[in-house]
Amino acid sequence: MRLLLVEDDAAMQAAMQRSLERRGIQVSTCGDGARALERWRAAVPDAVVLDLSLPNVDGLQVLAQARAEGLDAPVLILTARGTVGDRVLGLNTGADDYMAKPFDLDELEARLRALVRRRGGGNGSGAVEPPSWCGLRVDAASGAVYHLDKPLELAPREAALLRALLGKPGHAVAKERLFDIVFAGDAAVQPEAIEVVAYRLRKKLGATGVQLVTLRGLGYLLQAPA
Template sequence: MRILLIEDDLDMSAAISRALSRRGFQITLCLDGHTALSKIREQRSDAIVLDLGIPGLDGLHVLHRTRTLNIHTPILVLTARGAVGDRISGLNAGADDYLGKPFDLGELEARLRALGRRGMQANEHIRCGRLRMDPDTGAFFGDDAPLDLGPREAGVLRALMDRPGQAVSKSALFNQAYPGDTQAQTEFVEVIVHRLRKKLQPHGVEIVTLRGLGYLLRAVR
């Protein structure tokens, strides 16, 4: 696993780096928040270990900015701030796990491997019958051929793919297709669904209308 370690305590970071490297991890070290954000943007990591008390941008700001950039790399917050309120702040800002100092290196390794497995599962393509979506790019494929979708069609289909076989309300689909648009009307969703049905039909997938509930996506047998 490739780990981005963001920790300004040189003794602590050296000890973690040595221990994890011996366990087969590849470690990249950052000592401050600004450098950390640059590394997060530039390189792909399997997990991030983030101390909250780093100089420059503090850990909570780095965490918030990372999630604002739509970067979903699993993040384990590692800090001496053990109060419940601090843990809640970190988790609410987008952390996936929290480990207080002092800690056992074996537990840190186990938590990182668990986050890595979770991240691998999250990056798997989402499928419904012969239709699949690449979560990294948002591209859709039917029978391994890319689908030509407009941005509003893609937004509606993405919402349906997130919950295959389950009802998604018309208002939820509208918010995906027309985010922040005060001029559009919810009836526009019906037009988008009509276009999508034609494009999905050759690939064994259909959109079903559920009166009073919305729409659902399902594979056709």
């Protein structure tokens, strides 16, 4: 599942991304309403978790504009504004579900998977199929990556990078997008840090035959064994 998480609280955003990616969900993050629409248009997600209280453009405005443009990914509103009036307004604007903060992560995951299944994103068995390619497989429950049923010993950021690339094997993924996924937009980390993670991951993929290829000016891609 590809999820767009729109949450302006940096600490909550990072914690949610880590937890959901461990569960096999590929998470792209954004903390700004205007940028959220750009992300949504550029890479259509399977689902969106949308906070209402966002800087620059309010969450309801983001939702209304997205629906007006025909962006129909299911949206779960997650906010501290939990009155009945807020819920009704959000649902009438085009949201598919609503959860108030504080929330239970297990329930959030279950609701997201149910939304995606209802939109036809399931595999017919009631579960969303995690990425798998050339013997590499993501465990939906833990987010761990296996090669031929043997777990790869990866650091959390290496695993996050590999999961992101497995979402589009054989296709380049921009370094900027990968940085956002791996580091959750951490302002204290320099963009070049993604190169270090990629270098370490490349070495650990050596025994699998799968190559992590750098495309200058474009990003990274996974290449099948020769």
